[in-house]
Amino acid sequence: MIEVANVAVTFNRGTPMETPALRGLDLAIPEGQFVTVIGSNGAGKSTLLNVLTGDAAVTQGRVLIDGQDVTGWPAPRRAALVARVFQDPLAGSCADLSIEENLALAATRGTRRGFALAVDRGRRAAFRDHLRRLGLGLENRLGDRMGLLSGGQRQAVSLLMATLQPMKILLLDEHTAALDPKTAEFVLDLTRRIVEDQGLTALMVTHSMRQALDYGARTLMLHEGRVVLDVAGDTRNGLDVPDLLALFARQRGETLADDSLLLG
Numbered sequence: 306m307i308e309v310a311n312v313a314v315t316f317n318r319g320t321p322m323e324t325p326a327l328r329g330l331d332l333a334i335p336e337g338q339f340v341t342v343i344g345s346n347g348a349g350k351s352t353l354l355n356v357l358t359g360d361a362a363v364t365q366g367r368v369l370i371d372g373q374d375v376t377g378w379p380a381p382r383r384a385a386l387v388a389r390v391f392q393d394p395l396a397g398s399c400a401d402l403s404i405e406e407n408l409a410l411a412a413t414r415g416t417r418r419g420f421a422l423a424v425d426r427g428r429r430a431a432f433r434d435h436l437r438r439l440g441l442g443l444e445n446r447l448g449d450r451m452g453l454l455s456g457g458q459r460q461a462v463s464l465l466m467a468t469l470q471p472m473k474i475l476l477l478d479e480h481t482a483a484l485d486p487k488t489a490e491f492v493l494d495l496t497r498r499i500v501e502d503q504g505l506t507a508l509m510v511t512h513s514m515r516q517a518l519d520y521g522a523r524t525l526m527l528h529e530g531r532v533v534l535d536v537a538g539d540t541r542n543g544l545d546v547p548d549l550l551a552l553f554a555r556q557r558g559e560t561l562a563d564d565s566l567l568l569g
């Protein structure tokens with residue numbers, strides 16, 4: 306269970322640049338739930354992810370992972386608990402290292418082991434199996450530099466790297482936004498497969514309301530640093546994008562003229 310209790314984050318506090326990014330946000334995610342998150346630009350989505358990774362300091366409230374209060378833990382201390390895939394396909398891996406070396410590095414995430422790039426035969430076979438499951442033929446390219454891969458291939462490997470080690474929550478930070486629609490769909494379906502196969506708890510930020518409704522089991526909408534919509538189960542199954550906009554309008558007494566605010 307992941308719990309974010311009454312969390313506030315204010316950037317540049319006490320200065321003319323003061324920006325409240327989260328304003329008393331409450332959220333509980335049961336183990337194994339795949340949650341999608343939407344919200345307009347500046348709603349606080351990235352800040353929420355940063356609060357979970359320990360990259361943003363909270364000014365109020367608590368973060369609990371499996372009942373353990375990790376609020377004061379810096380990001381490196383949470384590395385074994387939280388994994389993240391970024392929007393930029395270049396961000397999650399090292400271009401100058403081979404696919405195999407990148408996987409070897411990922412396998413040390415959150416452990417006390419040093420950076421061991423050398424790979425023995427057993428581990429190579431395991432990496433090959435993992436790569437085969439991506440269905441991209443990368444199992445035959447273990448020695449290729451990561452920088453040679455396309456954006457979609459790289460994002461698929463980043464996903465694999467993020468999920469090689471056990472974690473308590475997988476954070477997907479608009480991880481298909483930089484891909485063309487067909488590749489994005491492939492990576493999203495791969496995401497669904499990995500999350501379901503491993504029974505992961507996951508939080509996926511997206512600017513697409515369609516994606517938010519199509520993937521996962523629960524959708525949150527953030528607005529001005531708070532959760533303003535939280536739909537799951539039958540309510541969510543029957544929803545289409547216009548329904549989501551209407552729900553938002555009813556909830557907030559404001560109207561979103563179209564998708565533009567949310568699609569960024």
Ligand SMILES: Nc1ncnc2c1ncn2[C@@H]1O[C@H](COP(=O)(O)OP(=O)(O)OP(=O)(O)O)[C@@H](O)[C@H]1O
Binds near residue numbers: 345
């Ligand atoms: N490091 C920072 N320093 C100052 N202000 C910040 C910082 N990070 C975020 N903010 C501000 O906090 C607010 C929330 O930003 P955040 O990036 O969490 O929104 P978001 O929902 O992820 O938006 P987007 O969809 O545009 O990525 C915004 O007003 C943003 O400008």
